[in-house]
Amino acid sequence: MSTAELIQLRDSARQVLGEAGLAASESKTWPLVLELGWLLVAVPEELGGLGQGLAGACAFHEEFGRSLAAAPYLPAMLAIDAACAAGKADWVERFATRDFVTAPLADPALTLSDGKLGGTASAVPSADLAGHVLLCADDCVALVSLKQAGVEWRERPTWDATRRLFDLRLSGVELDPGLVLARGEAARALARRLAAQRDFALAADAVGGAAALLDSTVEYLRTRRQFGRPLALFQALKHRCADLKAQVAGAEALLAETLSRAGDDLASPAAERAGQAAKLQACAVYARVAEEALQLHGGIGMTAEHLCHLYLKRALLNEHLGRGGNRYDLDLAEALMAVP
């Protein structure tokens, strides 16, 4: 598949999600995801996918960010990538067309002892609709059935209305050897690979959301008239929008550059740094655009019927997803400081 074909596919996703409407529900968009084969974008061709890799996946994450669609596309893509990495061709087909497997969007706190899994995982999207969850613990990556004994889950309502997040509590959960994807060094590499992808996916979501929100904010300023002129005529507002535009363009360019810097070995330290840089910058820019957009909209932005708050809340949540401990900046600095 060529770049031009990917762009075509991306455009068709934009159109489909656009027709579904802004922040379209999970029940409306998830069947579209399965039916249109969007989960196969990054899957290698030899496993029946479109072979577009992480860059292809990120083109779709951008569209989900842009449209605020509620389908749990990101965790499903992580589970499918893990199945690909473990060479489980039959799982890939199942996960991409029928059975939803979820995964935490934040690092879990799990331990594995005597073959039993215990601890917690938070920010697990749509766990009530998933058969399994993909978990990384110590030196093991495995799928765990959500119906298994010792697995409890509860929904945690979030400010972000475009995602449904669950907390999982595991105690003495027996691992099914048939569901283990990797152990030992292979598991640590797979966990790094998944963490990098999650960073890139969140960055792409943020880039899409920031671009869409800035567009609609500028459109509002062009239409809304006060003091006998369009608000877009006021230089104070133009300059703020121009600054946001430069930041969004920077986050977009950085995402593309870091994706190519990361290359194919997503478990490498270079890919880890690249993903961290993309995630930190894109999410910071998204939060900034959302903060400014609400102010630029004035009173209407404070109303629940307006779109501003949906983006704002997704932007705020995005900043806190990913690697835990608010360490993105510290980790990037450490990598630089480590070079003598």
Add this chain to the structure above:
Amino acid sequence: MTHTTTTGGNPEALRAEVRAWLQQNVPPGWRAAQTGTGQDMFVRSQRDWFTKLVKAGYATPHWSAEWPGGGRSLAEQKVIYEEVARADAPRLILFFVALYHAACTVMEWGSEAQKRQHLPGILEGRVWCQGFSEPNAGSDLASVRTRAERRGDVYVINGQKTWSTLAQFADRCLLLVRTDGSGAPQAGLTYLLLDMKTKGVTVRPIAQITGDDEFSEIFFDDVEVPLSDRVGEEGQGWAVAQSTLASERGLTLVELTQRMRYSLPRIAAIMRERGVADDPALRRELGRLIPKVDAACALADRYLLKRIEGTEAAGDASIVKLAYARTLREFTLLGQRIAGLQGQYREDFIRGGGMETGNWPFDFMNSYNWSIAGGSDEIQRNIIAERLLGMPREPKNWVLA
């Protein structure tokens, strides 16, 4: 365009060649040698470096193929700039206007006689300066007021130019003058190639807040310029000036953003030097700066790729410049903050040392060059808002409320 070069137009083969050459030829210790020196030393070292680069063919990759070193594609030119940044080679500041602005303007607009007269001289080291800005025409270039009156076969020039980089060393000046004040502001401009030794030309270096004097004012008192030194027709100056300004095509910002990225370890170095390498607050600031610097690089890179493909939009260049200027400001502010009181004791600066010399208060003050010159941040924001975001232009007529 044909390639007369050894690498046959392959940018990556060229990269290896340039890298090897730079390893052999960048003057070792040039930063130390240019610290606390006068302009005479700086000019001498610039001449030496220029001569080396010209001989190697790396000063003129953007010239047409019949010139030594010329005929390089934009992709190859980019490689040369990236490698120059990587090698931390001196920037060719003294000759930039000659090699880009003057050469490209003469190649595009000059008569055959003008090409013969000026282009070989540039390769021999003739220095050019730019006479565009005036005290009342900075970012608003159309309001140039320096008058040129036609008397027989000469123009007689009266007025003043300012912010002319290294004009005190220039042999020639790209001079934008007003020949007609009656119509639209852009319409009455004419473009001249002035010999700086002409009677009535006075150059006065401007003492800058950094202690440097990179810029000069130029005064014109009944200066006579032959009609044969006009480029383009009378009244065509605006169009010619646009070619001048477009001549470097985004390469400078590829180089400067790369240099900024290669300079990040200078921040790490000052943190160690000041004993604050483990300060978590400073580490967070540094960690947030890193992807901003990367983003500025990615923007400059992407813009040049668009130029190569011919897909750039009006306003794209403004995004690159604004992002660079803002990031450079943050970069130098962080360095200055870390340097602390120690940084406030005045130390010698490195002449021609670039934007991140490690003399942090100097670098911070110097960073205003990029947020003011070449269209201030405010102008760039107007362009981005109007061209890229489709927001309305400023009304033409205004009255104070």
